[in-house]
Amino acid sequence: MTSEPIALSRKDFVTDQEVRWCPGCGDYSILAQTQKLMPELGIPREKIVFISGIGCNSRLPYYMNTYGFHSIHGRAPAIATGLKASRPDLQVWVITGDGDGLSIGGNHMLHIIRRNVDVVIVLFNNRIYGLTKGQYSPTSEQGKVTKSSPLGTIDYPVSPIMFALGAGATFVARSLDIDTHHLVATLERAAQHKGTSFVEVFQNCNVFNDGAFMEFADKAVRPDRTVILEDGKPLVFGKERDKGVKLNGTRPEVVDLGNGVSEADLLVHNEKLAEPTTAFILAQMEHPEFPVPLGVMRAIERPTYDVLMEQQIQDAIAGRGEGDVEALFSEGDTWTVE
Amino acid sequence: MANRENGNVEELDRVTIRFAGDSGDGMQLAGLQFTNTSAVFGNDVSTLPDFPAEIRAPAGSLPGVSSFQVSFSSYDIYTPGDRPDVLIAMNPAALKTNLPDLPKGGTLIVNSDEFSEANLKKATYETNPLTDGGLAGYRVIEVQISTMNERALRDSGLSVQQIDRCKNFFALGIMFWLYERPLEPTLRWIDDKFSKNPVVAKANATTLKAGYNFGDTAELFPVHYRVPRAHLSPGRYRNITGNEATAIGFVTASKLAGLPLFYGSYPITPASDILQELSRLKHHGVKTFQAEDEIAAVGAAIGASFGGSLALTGTSGPGLALKSEAIGLAVMVELPLVIANIQRSGPSTGMPTKTEQADLLQVMFGRSGESPVAVVAPATPGECFYMAIEAFRIALRHMLPVVFLSDGYLGSGSEPWRIPSLADLPRIEVQFATDPKTFQPYARDEQTLARPWAVPGTPDLEHRIGGLEKSDITGNVSYDAANHEKMVHYRAEKVARIARDIPHLEVIGDDEGELLVLSWGSTYGAVITAVQRARAAGKSVSMAHLRYLNPFPENLGDVLSRYKKVLIPELNLGQLAMLIRARYLVDAISYNRITGRPFHVAEIEEKINELVRQKVGVG
Numbered sequence: 039m040t041s042e043p044i045a046l047s048r049k050d051f052v053t054d055q056e057v058r059w060c061p062g063c064g065d066y067s068i069l070a071q072t073q074k075l076m077p078e079l080g081i082p083r084e085k086i087v088f089i090s091g092i093g094c095n096s097r098l099p100y101y102m103n104t105y106g107f108h109s110i111h112g113r114a115p116a117i118a119t120g121l122k123a124s125r126p127d128l129q130v131w132v133i134t135g136d137g138d139g140l141s142i143g144g145n146h147m148l149h150i151i152r153r154n155v156d157v158v159i160v161l162f163n164n165r166i167y168g169l170t171k172g173q174y175s176p177t178s179e180q181g182k183v184t185k186s187s188p189l190g191t192i193d194y195p196v197s198p199i200m201f202a203l204g205a206g207a208t209f210v211a212r213s214l215d216i217d218t219h220h221l222v223a224t225l226e227r228a229a230q231h232k233g234t235s236f237v238e239v240f241q242n243c244n245v246f247n248d249g250a251f252m253e254f255a256d257k258a259v260r261p262d263r264t265v266i267l268e269d270g271k272p273l274v275f276g277k278e279r280d281k282g283v284k285l286n287g288t289r290p291e292v293v294d295l296g297n298g299v300s301e302a303d304l305l306v307h308n309e310k311l312a313e314p315t316t317a318f319i320l321a322q323m324e325h326p327e328f329p330v331p332l333g334v335m336r337a338i339e340r341p342t343y344d345v346l347m348e349q350q351i352q353d354a355i356a357g358r359g360e361g362d363v364e365a366l367f368s369e370g371d372t373w374t375v376e
Numbered sequence: 377m378a379n380r381e382n383g384n385v386e387e388l389d390r391v392t393i394r395f396a397g398d399s400g401d402g403m404q405l406a407g408l409q410f411t412n413t414s415a416v417f418g419n420d421v422s423t424l425p426d427f428p429a430e431i432r433a434p435a436g437s438l439p440g441v442s443s444f445q446v447s448f449s450s451y452d453i454y455t456p457g458d459r460p461d462v463l464i465a466m467n468p469a470a471l472k473t474n475l476p477d478l479p480k481g482g483t484l485i486v487n488s489d490e491f492s493e494a495n496l497k498k499a500t501y502e503t504n505p506l507t508d509g510g511l512a513g514y515r516v517i518e519v520q521i522s523t524m525n526e527r528a529l530r531d532s533g534l535s536v537q538q539i540d541r542c543k544n545f546f547a548l549g550i551m552f553w554l555y556e557r558p559l560e561p562t563l564r565w566i567d568d569k570f571s572k573n574p575v576v577a578k579a580n581a582t583t584l585k586a587g588y589n590f591g592d593t594a595e596l597f598p599v600h601y602r603v604p605r606a607h608l609s610p611g612r613y614r615n616i617t618g619n620e621a622t623a624i625g626f627v628t629a630s631k632l633a634g635l636p637l638f639y640g641s642y643p644i645t646p647a648s649d650i651l652q653e654l655s656r657l658k659h660h661g662v663k664t665f666q667a668e669d670e671i672a673a674v675g676a677a678i679g680a681s682f683g684g685s686l687a688l689t690g691t692s693g694p695g696l697a698l699k700s701e702a703i704g705l706a707v708m709v710e711l712p713l714v715i716a717n718i719q720r721s722g723p724s725t726g727m728p729t730k731t732e733q734a735d736l737l738q739v740m741f742g743r744s745g746e747s748p749v750a751v752v753a754p755a756t757p758g759e760c761f762y763m764a765i766e767a768f769r770i771a772l773r774h775m776l777p778v779v780f781l782s783d784g785y786l787g788s789g790s791e792p793w794r795i796p797s798l799a800d801l802p803r804i805e806v807q808f809a810t811d812p813k814t815f816q817p818y819a820r821d822e823q824t825l826a827r828p829w830a831v832p833g834t835p836d837l838e839h840r841i842g843g844l845e846k847s848d849i850t851g852n853v854s855y856d857a858a859n860h861e862k863m864v865h866y867r868a869e870k871v872a873r874i875a876r877d878i879p880h881l882e883v884i885g886d887d888e889g890e891l892l893v894l895s896w897g898s899t900y901g902a903v904i905t906a907v908q909r910a911r912a913a914g915k916s917v918s919m920a921h922l923r924y925l926n927p928f929p930e931n932l933g934d935v936l937s938r939y940k941k942v943l944i945p946e947l948n949l950g951q952l953a954m955l956i957r958a959r960y961l962v963d964a965i966s967y968n969r970i971t972g973r974p975f976h977v978a979e980i981e982e983k984i985n986e987l988v989r990q991k992v993g994v995g
Contacts, residue, residue: 103838106840110705120681145669355658373612
């Protein structure tokens with residue numbers, strides 16, 4: 039991306055602003071991994087922009103020593119689209135949450151994804167409204183008791199991954215705030231993808247929704263209750279690597295390996311499938327019936343919005359010549375008054 | 377072509393005609409062709425298209441009527457005329473809805489073929505007005521337009537339906553004959569428009585000529601009329617609508633500033649023309665983004681502004697309401713942004729194709745907190761070009777959002793426009809911050825209080841902006857009480873200081889006197905015509921027209937103080953009047969109409985006469 043080698047370190051991406059998330063918040067880990075990733079990308083600092091909406095997550099740009107824009111609730115994808123479309127040379131990140139990205143900003147999320155604007159979207163999913171102090175979110179599980187649902191929610195939750203796939207996302211992944219290695223690797227894949235990269239990060243809100251993901255994310259049970267997706271490899275999981283997922287028609291099934299069942303019987307992950315069918319099947323695997331899939335669910339190539347927009351302009355100039363405003367003034371019939 | 381020797385020719389200095397028919401009858405097209413031809417011929421012209429919001433209301437029904445009024449003259453005119461001299465009614469519904477505007481003695485040309493029982497019923501006529509004496513007092517000329525068009529095109533190779541669709545050109549041909557207009561501009565237009573369909577092109581040309589020849593040979597018209605050329609200032613001209621002038625103005629601003637234009641918009645009547653016009657100008661480096669909604673449209677424009685583009689969004693009233701939070705963000709982050717609001721009748725969906733000036737207070741105050749923006753308003757279709765450039769000049773120099781406040785009447789109305797030379801237009805200076813040693817995101821220019829514009833990609837100027845209150849100088853988030861008050865004052869003062877940078881308000885008429893008529897926006901034409909007539913009648917009336925609504929020109933208070941009375945005519949319930957009364961403690965008199973149509977000159981004239989009864993004494 040640049041001709042000169044850049045020797046930046048994580049510290050170069052840290053600002054002088056005091057980080058103001060609650061102690062123990064999962065956001066710290068996502069910030070740290072993002073800062074750690076930046077020098078690895080080989081992109082000059084001034085070419086990177088972080089854009090956020092509103093919510094605890096959306097403070098992240100203040101802590102990234104890049105260009106940043108903390109905008110208004112739900113609108114970061116719109117602002118990012120305008121920036122990337124007008125400045126394809128920049129690397130643009132959108133930082134959002136379950137409320138910001140899928141409730142108030144759901145429409146913009148749909149459209150930035152379907153247009154395949156070349157940005158990285160990191161959606162912090164904590165299944166709660168944290169900044170407004172504990173109301174249910176569009177990803178809260180049905181029946182959840184919160185400050186605004188004392189008798190439990192009656193809303194059915196939206197799946198961020200299914201939403202992104204439904205919108206035609208070219209890159210969809212999921213990671214976990216406390217799995218720092220997996221998180222940084224996933225963000226790196228997202229950053230390298232050309233097109234909209236959608237990353238859902240399960241993020242613990244230790245104040246208003248503590249332990250929301252612990253039933254499968256806790257280190258002790260994680261190997262048995264999650265499955266790490268790797269392109270070209272079968273879906274094997276378990277502390278002893280003794281379990282797998284196979285497909286029975288379009289239904290996934292958990293099987294024990296051995297006793298006549300081998301890895302050859304399992305579903306082999308292929309993130310490059312043109313049809314999103316298998317990715318949808320993975321997206322529907324939820325705890326406790328299934329191991330929760332983590333990793334890249336889909337990564338396909340398709341021309342990006344910003345490139346297509348620039349191409350139309352270049353084609354128009356090639357076809358009609360560079361625009362001459364005086365010719366534009368004089369379009370149609372003209373006459374002269376002496 | 378015409379045998380002029382046999383016809384009597386009467387010379388007129390101004391004529392107003394109205395084409396009225398079903399939405400499917402091509403009345404807008406006929407009106408535009410008549411307008412362009414008259415303009416090319418050398419008349420001054422002014423137009424008022426009027427059409428339903430429904431794409432195709434049921435054929436022949438009252439809501440389906442579409443009309444186009446054009447006034448053309450041998451002297452400078454400012455309005456499309458209060459009432460037509462000639463009404464062309466293509467069916468009973470068009471007659472029913474438009475006849476009330478035709479003064480007694482006016483000429484009525486009707487397509488008598490369409491006055492069938494069924495069509496009369498659709499227009500809610502119980503008896504046929506052509507035969508029941510209901511048209512007494514008008515000069516009625518019945519023409520079998522459908523039949524004659526059909527005869528002219530019988531061998532054209534077109535279907536019966538296709539042939540019927542050509543009849544607007546037959547009617548246009550009659551009008552061209554009646555007013556001695558050349559056919560060539562329309563024939564050229566037909567050739568160009570239907571170049572891929574020569575059969576249709578030939579049919580339209582044939583029936584246009586047939587209509588013309590019918591006028592020439594029929595004895596229905598004892599005279600035809602001549603409206604000589606107007607004495608416009610020397611130069612090369614074209615006819616232009618307000619929305620065309622607006623789009624071209626924004627592209628020109630992009631050239632003058634040396635920045636690429638980015639237009640984020642969501643289709644909305646009557647602003648969609650601007651999106652369509654700009655989207656075909658990609659070879660000018662224009663990027664148009666048809667957003668998913670009004671909020672995304674302005675959001676993307678703000679993103680483009682952050683990136684250093686010339687950022688524009690456009691809409692009409694309901695869309696502006698949706699954009700208001702994002703405009704507040706632009707106020708807070710102090711980025712240059714132009715918001716074009718082509719007003720229409722409200723509230724809510726209102727009457728999308730009808731005009732109004734009722735968004736003034738919305739653009740002034742329709743945001744949370746103390747959130748001032750600059751507001752400019754063009755007075756005529758051609759002036760939209762200059763005010764579009766002016767909006768960007770202010771936005772870039774002062775680093776803030778500017779609203780360009782036009783309306784449906786200006787947007788779709790047209791007038792002759794003297795083609796400018798790019799070299800005569802002043803360049804727009806743009807300075808990006810580049811120096812890390814001196815850069816502070818919220819440091820301010822001493823003159824304008826503008827903050828620096830540091831765009832991503834500039835090394836060592838990495839900084840963060842956002843909607844949270846900013847600390848003076850550093851731009852860091854701040855909840856400090858004294859800082860907030862300071863920043864609120866800065867943002868207000870920034871807008872106020874634009875007044876140093878805009879022209880003083882000019883008075884048309886006398887420096888002092890009985891009455892000042894103060895207007896803004898598209899009412900200019902009706903107001904100046906009424907004031908000129910009152911002055912010609914010896915009344916002490918002057919006029920001033922505001923093109924800058926926030927801030928006001930510095931001398932406005934002084935101007936207001938020199939007249940005994942101030943009259944403010946507006947197409948709303950008194951919004952400018954409210955601002956003027958609050959700011960200057962002047963007991964301004966409001967004159968308000970809110971019908972979805974522009975003012976009639978006579979209405980304003982009558983109000984002036986009511987306020988200034990006596991003539992100025994001679995002596």
